Amino acid sequence: MHIAKNMTDEEVRRLSWRCRRGLLELDIILQRFAEKHLATLTAKELVAFNNFLDLPDNEFLDLVTSRIKASNVEELKHKNLDAFAMQSVLVKLSGHEIRKN
Helix, strand or coil: CCCCCCCCHHHHHHHHHHCCCCCHHHHHHHHHHHHHHHHHCCHHHHHHHHHHHCCCHHHHHHHHCCCCCHHHCHHHHCCCCCHHHHHHHHHHHHCCCCCCC
């Protein structure tokens, strides 16, 4: 895994540890996300991602799979997170990235 320019080695290790979850589906999603995107997240995306990691597994999976919207998650409503950063992280987590031509 490449280390993000805006994260220390310790922060990368901590985030990687937090990506271990109780649901196999979420573990797979987070492993792929970490390998592909963790090193390139912006500071605002890192804040959003950290807040997503605070969610219970089932709610987090529902968010990633678009069963619920971030705006409907009580734990996220009052955190004043950047909406664009949250959406960007969710797109990367879902694996449905918009490809640039």
